[in-house]
Amino acid sequence: VTDAARTISRTKFSGMGGVLLLGPHAVMWHYRFDYEVLERLKIHVTEIWGSVTGILLIRHFKELIRTRGGDYGATRCLERIDNMSVVNVIDAGKAKDIMLEAMLTIRADLLEEQNLTSEAAWIWTHSLEQLGDGMSRGKFQEVREALQERGLNDVVHWDLNGKESFLIPDMSVLREYLMKLDSHNVSMKSGKPVLPDSFRHRTRK
Secondary structure (H helix, E strand, O other), X not given: OEEEOOOOOOOOOOEEEEEEEEOOEEEEEEEEOOHHHHHHXXXXXXXXXXXXXXHHHHHHHXXXXXXXXXXXXXXXXXXXXXXXXXXXXXXXXXXXXXHHXXXXXXXXXXXXXXXXXXXXXXXXXXXXXXXXXXXXXXXXXXXXXXXHHOOOOEEEEEEOOOOOHHXXXXXXXXXHHHHHHHHOOOOOOOOOOOOOHHHOOOOOO
């Protein structure tokens, strides 16, 4: 489950976040957006950024489960997203928006790299199952309590702005790439996005 929030404020928490779940294991994660991102990037862009981030974190989730003595044998994952336009472009595998198209390319390469397939499904923003909403708004304790009420006690929280930022060392690269695409979006509408070096041909030789 992933989500992104976009309240344009220097003080109120807005970011992206989600919850990774497998059996008794759960990881809560969040990344707080800076003010420039909130001002410039549209919500559908930050929503698909959240999808890409969740997929990037799966490899670390697998390793965490192994350290707990578990076995992550899943090759499929279900992404629950409350933005229908993002669900639709993921299902279609293409987008007219150059920023969405770029993120779809990165997303597809990450799935291939991890031998995963993923299905995106819409979830109502106010559903009790939409725990990503709380993570994207800084309501971490509420999300933890909701997970514990479901009997999930092996809950870990990753702060991607803080001590767990090493899990995705390319996050700043991805941020700058999206900001650059946003700057040139009008003139590049008929062009094809060029991926940043650290994401280009990750799986293709």
